[in-house]
Amino acid sequence: MPRTPTPKQLRRLIAEREESRGLLIAFEGPDGSGKTTQRKLLTRWLESENHDVVSTRWASSALVKPMLKVRKKIRTLSIEEYSLLHAVDFRHRVETSILPALWAGKTVLADRYLFTALARDAARGLDLDWLLHAYSPLLWPDLVIYFSMTPEDSRRRIASTRAPHFYEAGQDVTGIDDPLASYGRFIDRVVTEYENLSVVFQFVTVDAGDAVYRQHTRVRELVAKAEKRPWSTFSEEAVEEWLIKSHIQDA
């Protein structure tokens, strides 16, 4: 079996891949802000421009989704368990789908990224330091597009389409029986957390109240001029860890 690459070799591999690797773009925002619509429109546009695109959605890892779904349904998760299971899902997707796609030069569109967990779990009362720790080592997106809307608008949009689920409505922490009333209170906290995160993680804001086409035009502009956040500066530990694991498996 070949030897595990040395730290120096790993750094060289990462530096060499920087130019050909794909772009990681995260779509963030409250429920009902139109992230998924914009992600789909962008996918179509990028594919028409001959980009290879991979999309990844929140809580979608084949390994974790079933166990998360069952536990959400029977409402047995504590705040910590809820948070940790989403961290499991996220880590597994980073290692098995996001990083391999980026390494192969594909553009990855993440329909919600770790900021969703940070905003929701901090709104549930968890300590941000601990959350960042659970999600570390961080794989920084090259671009975070935040679809901004007021908590009232988010509540209105959700109310017009469906009743939010128990955890989505934050009923586990508000203790309010009515899902919409609970959502109204919970989303207020979530948006506050998002706004704090947007400063720290340099989100680019798109007004979710604009017409869909205008938002899409803005998203295209942002993506067209997006620059890579160098892995060697921002995400070295996460990429190195994945490279070591992949190297051993491939050997």
Added chain:
Amino acid sequence: MADQVTYPGRLIAIDGSRGKDVAVAAGDLVAALKRDGIECVVSRWDASGLFTDLEAGSRGDRNVSIRTLSLVYAADLAFRLRWEIRPVLEAGGVVVAAPYTDTAATFGTVCGLDAEWLRQLLRFAPAADLRGLAQERKIDAPWKRRTDRGYPEYGALMLEAGAPKRVSKAGRRRMMELLDRARGRTLFHLSNKGIGLLQKALTDSRTEASRRSASRPRNGRK
């Protein structure tokens, strides 16, 4: 942010490099305590069923990292704390957590994770009042790769493809060394004599309520 949690009960942690040995040590300790008239509750690995579900979900594709497994361990521990450990401690009872945090921390370290990352991840778990180390058997053997024995055996199976060297015989030996390092607290080696000593320490300690440092990762918001 490290809040002090006070419980009238007592928490005994038993860790070890093999699930079978931990289970045997817990059984022996519980029997000995029972003979002394002390009833206790045992909290075991995978009480939440998360590891069982994870294995079922992987359908043989074991592309899982040690970091992912450690997060699952933390989620399982959060479940055990909520349903099995904290209620008993709050009621003044005795809980034997077999295994507890040291098993995850040392196995994770052996498999290449930063010890500090593991410590921080598991910081929501209250420190044990007494720590026991299961008597290790078959010390020269590597881990059996199976899902039904304990966390290290489960990890050895799941990580076989991703970290084969780390889950080897040498890895197990390294884990035993790490477990053996007492960190500011007496570590009881759970032979017959060790169980007797731990029993005595438990009886002595039950005279006053304990304050243990736990750092529940909550920001106090209601």
